[in-house]
Amino acid sequence: MRLYIAGPLFTPYHRAYHAENVRRLREAGHDCFVPQEQEHNARQSKSVPEQVFQVDLAGVRWANALIALLDDPDVSSGTSCEMGIFYEMAQHDPTKKGILGLLTDERPRKRNASQVGESLNFFTLGCLEKTGRVYDSIDGVLEHLARWQQELESDGLLKAESGG
Amino acid sequence: MKIVLTGISATPYAREYISNAAVTLRRSGHDVFVPHEGGWQPPDNPTESNRFDFEATYHALHNADLLVAVLDGYTVDDSVAAQIGAFHALARQGSRSRRIIGILHDTRVAGWDWTGGDKALAPQIRQSILEFGSIYPNFNQAMAAIETGEG
Numbered sequence: 476m477r478l479y480i481a482g483p484l485f486t487p488y489h490r491a492y493h494a495e496n497v498r499r500l501r502e503a504g505h506d507c508f509v510p511q512e513q514e515h516n517a518r519q520s521k522s523v524p525e526q527v528f529q530v531d532l533a534g535v536r537w538a539n540a541l542i543a544l545l546d547d548p549d550v551s552s553g554t555s556c557e558m559g560i561f562y563e564m565a566q567h568d569p570t571k572k573g574i575l576g577l578l579t580d581e582r583p584r585k586r587n588a589s590q591v592g593e594s595l596n597f598f599t600l601g602c603l604e605k606t607g608r609v610y611d612s613i614d615g616v617l618e619h620l621a622r623w624q625q626e627l628e629s630d631g632l633l634k635a636e637s638g639g
Numbered sequence: 640m641k642i643v644l645t646g647i648s649a650t651p652y653a654r655e656y657i658s659n660a661a662v663t664l665r666r667s668g669h670d671v672f673v674p675h676e677g678g679w680q681p682p683d684n685p686t687e688s689n690r691f692d693f694e695a696t697y698h699a700l701h702n703a704d705l706l707v708a709v710l711d712g713y714t715v716d717d718s719v720a721a722q723i724g725a726f727h728a729l730a731r732q733g734s735r736s737r738r739i740i741g742i743l744h745d746t747r748v749a750g751w752d753w754t755g756g757d758k759a760l761a762p763q764i765r766q767s768i769l770e771f772g773s774i775y776p777n778f779n780q781a782m783a784a785i786e787t788g789e790g
Contacts, residue, residue, distance in 0.1 A: 485711070485746045485747055486744045488652045488653050488655065488656040492650075547713075548712070548713075579651055580649045
């Protein structure tokens, strides 16, 4: 499957975590569009918002599924925007299966456990749960993707070309 | 030197970054307390869970010569900010010489390639650190400052 890898890139440990997840996803045979691997982020000091938007939007359009890292006190605004765009595209495109979330952060989990407030913003979470699920590790994401891949193959909707 | 090394502890990969940095400091002969490890000695699997204990962390701050604080986040993590505040008060009150070193990676605050430096940090945090030390863009530069006694 073609996957768009969304999530915060702001620290070396965010980027290291993405890189390890991408390694596992590629090992399982998936093609990944990874914003931190793109030219506009490789030349970070010269990045301009319009270029970042155009390049990453092309990645969102290309993907069959979006994998969203939901960590930090609040979901990254860029990730939330990408989720919204992907959700709307999926309403009209049967090759877009949905959004899978990855949440390892204990702060939203504690809010959820206390059953008050919002573990994640409800609109963002609703956008995700309408088409997918939140997992606490990449293992659950891989299992879910395997099911989606089977569905796409049986419907004849899996395209062969690679973009990431 | 007795060092408290603190930063975001809410995700396994953030804890891994801090615990790996602690390993480097310990190899250089320092005693290092990491709040998510819960003590001066690292537990088995130090990144597996957050073992934060308020009293243990507070006593460690009392006993430390140096606070090394990772300042990442859109705003500095509230737990890190509280520890900076407590340590700053200790540094002002006593006759013991204490230092604070900050490490700031977050590209939203410092810019890619640290073009913005530490200037966008909240002034309370920034001034608390600069009164007793310096802020660096990565652990390697902070480590060099610790070893040479600069900062």
